[in-house]
Amino acid sequence: MYQQQVDRSNPGCILFLVDHSFSMTDSFAGSPRSKCDAVATAINRFISELITMCEKGEEKPRHYFDVGVIGYTTDKKAIPIIGPALGGALAGRDLVSIVELYDNPLDMEERERDQDDGAGGLIKVKFTMPIWYRKPSPDMMAGTPMCGVFQYVKPILEYWCSSHPNSFPPIVINITDGESTDGDPEPAAADLRGVSTSDGNVLLYNCHLSSSEAEGVFLPDSESQLPDEFSRMLFRMSSPLTQKQRELAEVKNLRATVNSRGMAFNADGTKMLQLISVGTVAVAIDPSLLR
Amino acid sequence: MNAGSPLSTRPGCLFCLVQATPSMLRACREGSEEPRKLTLVCRGVEVILRQLLELHHRGIERVGNLSVAVIAYCHNSEGKLSFTPLLRETGKEPFLIHLTDLISREIDASEPKAPSHRLDSNLYHQLAEQSIDQPAASAALAYALHLTSRWLVTHADAWPAVILHFSDGEICDDHLMRSGRSLQLLGSASGSIGLAHLIFSEKVGRSVHGQRPSSPESCWQRLWELSSRISSSTSDMEERRALWVNANPWPVVERLLRETACQPVDPRDDGSPACVWMRALWYVKKGNAEQEWEDAFAFDASRAVAAICDGASQGIFARLWARQLAEAFVADQPNFQHSADLLAWVRGHRAAWLREINNRPGGLRWSQQEKVERDGASATLTTLQISINPQDNAIYWCAWAVGDSCLFWVRDNQLLASFPIAATRHFVLGPALLRTKLDSSPNPLRAKGRCLPGDLFLLATDAVAELLLRQVENGQPPDWNQFEVIEEGAWRQQLDSQREQRQMVNDDCTLVVVRVLPPMNSTTEGTTQPGG
Numbered sequence: 001m002y003q004q005q006v007d008r009s010n011p012g013c014i015l016f017l018v019d020h021s022f023s024m025t026d027s028f029a030g031s032p033r034s035k036c037d038a039v040a041t042a043i044n045r046f047i048s049e050l051i052t053m054c055e056k057g058e059e060k061p062r063h064y065f066d067v068g069v070i071g072y073t074t075d076k077k078a079i080p081i082i083g084p085a086l087g088g089a090l091a092g093r094d095l096v097s098i099v100e101l102y103d104n105p106l107d108m109e110e111r112e113r114d115q116d117d118g119a120g121g122l123i124k125v126k127f128t129m130p131i132w133y134r135k136p137s138p139d140m141m142a143g144t145p146m147c148g149v150f151q152y153v154k155p156i157l158e159y160w161c162s163s164h165p166n167s168f169p170p171i172v173i174n175i176t177d178g179e180s181t182d183g184d185p186e187p188a189a190a191d192l193r194g195v196s197t198s199d200g201n202v203l204l205y206n207c208h209l210s211s212s213e214a215e216g217v218f219l220p221d222s223e224s225q226l227p228d229e230f231s232r233m234l235f236r237m238s239s240p241l242t243q244k245q246r247e248l249a250e251v252k253n254l255r256a257t258v259n260s261r262g263m264a265f266n267a268d269g270t271k272m273l274q275l276i277s278v279g280t281v282a283v284a285i286d287p288s289l290l291r
Numbered sequence: 292m293n294a295g296s297p298l299s300t301r302p303g304c305l306f307c308l309v310q311a312t313p314s315m316l317r318a319c320r321e322g323s324e325e326p327r328k329l330t331l332v333c334r335g336v337e338v339i340l341r342q343l344l345e346l347h348h349r350g351i352e353r354v355g356n357l358s359v360a361v362i363a364y365c366h367n368s369e370g371k372l373s374f375t376p377l378l379r380e381t382g383k384e385p386f387l388i389h390l391t392d393l394i395s396r397e398i399d400a401s402e403p404k405a406p407s408h409r410l411d412s413n414l415y416h417q418l419a420e421q422s423i424d425q426p427a428a429s430a431a432l433a434y435a436l437h438l439t440s441r442w443l444v445t446h447a448d449a450w451p452a453v454i455l456h457f458s459d460g461e462i463c464d465d466h467l468m469r470s471g472r473s474l475q476l477l478g479s480a481s482g483s484i485g486l487a488h489l490i491f492s493e494k495v496g497r498s499v500h501g502q503r504p505s506s507p508e509s510c511w512q513r514l515w516e517l518s519s520r521i522s523s524s525t526s527d528m529e530e531r532r533a534l535w536v537n538a539n540p541w542p543v544v545e546r547l548l549r550e551t552a553c554q555p556v557d558p559r560d561d562g563s564p565a566c567v568w569m570r571a572l573w574y575v576k577k578g579n580a581e582q583e584w585e586d587a588f589a590f591d592a593s594r595a596v597a598a599i600c601d602g603a604s605q606g607i608f609a610r611l612w613a614r615q616l617a618e619a620f621v622a623d624q625p626n627f628q629h630s631a632d633l634l635a636w637v638r639g640h641r642a643a644w645l646r647e648i649n650n651r652p653g654g655l656r657w658s659q660q661e662k663v664e665r666d667g668a669s670a671t672l673t674t675l676q677i678s679i680n681p682q683d684n685a686i687y688w689c690a691w692a693v694g695d696s697c698l699f700w701v702r703d704n705q706l707l708a709s710f711p712i713a714a715t716r717h718f719v720l721g722p723a724l725l726r727t728k729l730d731s732s733p734n735p736l737r738a739k740g741r742c743l744p745g746d747l748f749l750l751a752t753d754a755v756a757e758l759l760l761r762q763v764e765n766g767q768p769p770d771w772n773q774f775e776v777i778e779e780g781a782w783r784q785q786l787d788s789q790r791e792q793r794q795m796v797n798d799d800c801t802l803v804v805v806r807v808l809p810p811m812n813s814t815t816e817g818t819t820q821p822g823g
Contacts, residue, residue, distance in 0.1 A: 007576075008578060048658070052662045055662040056609070128657050
């Protein structure tokens with residue numbers, strides 16, 4: 001299980017579920033950036049790196065992955081608003097291929113980064129940052145229908161698995177900052193994890209973002225490490241790490257045991273990136289992708 | 292003298308592999324009060340450590356920058372092969388502890404203790420008691436090759452490694468001979484590896500100090516042939532090798548340390564190319580188009596040189612990089628004798644690669660540009676050169692390896708040795724690679740041997756190499772001679788079948804076949820690589 005190499009005949013599937021509740025507009029403790037800004041940057045950067053990883057020096061990057069971003073919130077009357085969140089030509093699509101992502105960025109933003117000038121100093125270097133996903137406007141952000149989003153993506157992944165029966169199973173990364181507002185999500189999460197290919201069941205990882213300075217818990221290996229019932233529920237909803245993921249965690253000096261699950265509780269932006277990194281390397285051909 | 296400062300910057304390593312099976316719990320003479328074999332091994336190791344520290348104190352250069360590992364090997368109660376470091380406070384693989392660390396720990400202690408304090412004899416005892424009696428010596432020597440190779444990759448201009456194999460001398464099967472030969476091929480900048488077999492056995496009452504064992508210990512004759520040549524301490528002309536039975540091991544260790552440093556491995560004698568016949572077979576990874584094959588080979592039978600490369604799949608323009616390296620090796624026949632030689636050679640070809648991929652402003656797409664800057668391309672390189680030495684008219688081969696592409700040496704349709712990997716369990720993720728990105732290179736591994744007309748060599752990238760080695764390990768070795776004649780289509784069908792049965796990983800495959808001919812009879816046949 002969880003051994004299948006990713007190639008064009010057996011591509012991987014990575015699906016982000018992004019909480020669009022209003023509290024995502026709050027900032028992380030000690031940071032001026034809002035949580036939804038940080039999530040957007042992380043997802044765009046991730047897609048850009050995934051495309052780069054699929055580059056072989058040919059006309060286009062190779063179709064090694066299908067990727068999706070699903071947003072979930074409610075309107076002011078608590079009616080769920082759940083659906084694909086990629087923009088531009090890809091709007092309305094639940095899953096798109098790497099090649100489609102490459103061909104259809106929403107925008108190409110010019111940004112600057114510091115680079116070693118070779119003489120002990122730093123120089124600002126311009127680079128192009130493709131954008132595929134933008135945070136929603138605050139007036140479109142309200143509740144957290146977590147049960148609803150798990151139910152929404154289940155048939156999408158069932159269909160994907162039936163079309164890719166021998167692929168590494170889909171990886172779902174749920175990024176949220178609060179408790180479900182549409183009931184107990186555990187049964188729906190269990191249903192989702194029940195979807196499988198011949199190489200294993202869907203892997204569901206949960207990242208809980210925090211505005212408080214409370215200490216975070218990362219890749220816990222038992223419920224007893226967690227402070228309250230909500231966090232323990234997130235633990236139960238999260239899949240264990242595969243062996244390859246544990247090995248990567250070790251390389252990055254992150255503690256992970258055979259019982260560790262793919263979850264972060266009270267995470268800041270850094271821990272969110274680490275969870276995405278550890279979580280997706282299970283299918284990444286090149287572990288250096290997420291250095 | 293400050294014991295904490297290294298006497299020599301040239302690094303060295305010494306591995307003690309000790310057998311941990313129930314047999315080692317028995318005394319050297321059945322029913323006697325004599326110490327158990329395992330106790331004698333511990334005493335032997337303690338003597339070696341003490342003497343090494345003594346040499347270090349005396350400022351002997353050979354041990355000035357020496358690291359030591361003591362590793363017990365066995366099949367544990369679950370039948371799994373296990374390697375356990377026996378020196379306390381040993382870190383991760385390759386389990387080496389620097390002599391100065393052993394010394395500084397002694398000095399730091401409130402009461403200086405003997406170095407034997409570092410050897411966990413209780414753990415050794417426990418491992419022997421809990422293990423099952425199943426041969427593991429071949430795996431132990433293959434493991435020694437693996438550890439030594441990995442150490443040499445990161446230690447430039449090292450002293451030759453010394454491997455001490457402590458055992459009951461009961462095993463000398465073909466697998467052990469193959470692993471031992473493979474180990475002995477490995478050289479460093481300053482000489483060939485030193486390999487000693489140190490046997491504790493109830494089968495003989497007397498000691499053996501390097502003489503060729505006579506019957507009835509015929510098994511030991513094979514082990515003797517596997518052991519490094521050493522000088523004789525007596526005036527007789529009898530050949531001595533590093534095989535010691537029921538004897539204090541220090542004299543052989545001392546001689547190996549001294550004498551292995553005096554046999555520089557010249558990667559290519561100033562001889563003329565040998566007469567060889569060569570061909571190549573290749574097959575793309577299933578699911579990929581032929582032009583996506585990322586291995587490469589090049590050979591020139593008239594100059595008896597061949598090279599293969601495996602472009603790493605995570606790179607960009609890896610196929611081009613692999614081809615450039617293979618072709619450049621055959622064209623240049625560079626000598627990597629000194630640590631800077633390989634880096635200088637690779638640097639020249641990096642520039643050519645960048646030119647070829649059109650790395651200029653606007654020349655690449657954004658995601659290509661990012662990948663070129665971040666990862667670039669990388670590839671393994673394994674080579675073979677065969678020449679006739681003008682002094683003795685003998686035929687010698689030499690090989691370089693960076694990474695896990697392998698060389699197989701076959702005589703009479705039987706595998707003599709492989710380089711640089713001797714067991715399938717040592718094909719690991721993340722082999723050493725020649726990169727376009729980093730401005731440094733791993734040290735190349737080197738091997739050399741004397742061959743005969745009729746010998747067959749095969750260069751194989753990892754997927755094929757692993758398959759061939761697994762077939763040997765399973766006792767169903769391939770018909771090596773078939774690779775000389777098999778039609779490429781038939782060979783590809785064999786690989787398809789192995790892939791379908793999941794007997795091999797789905798990866799690009801390349802095999803270069805080299806037959807050594809009697810002098811003055813050179814012919815060539817080759818398939819053309821795509822685009823080449």
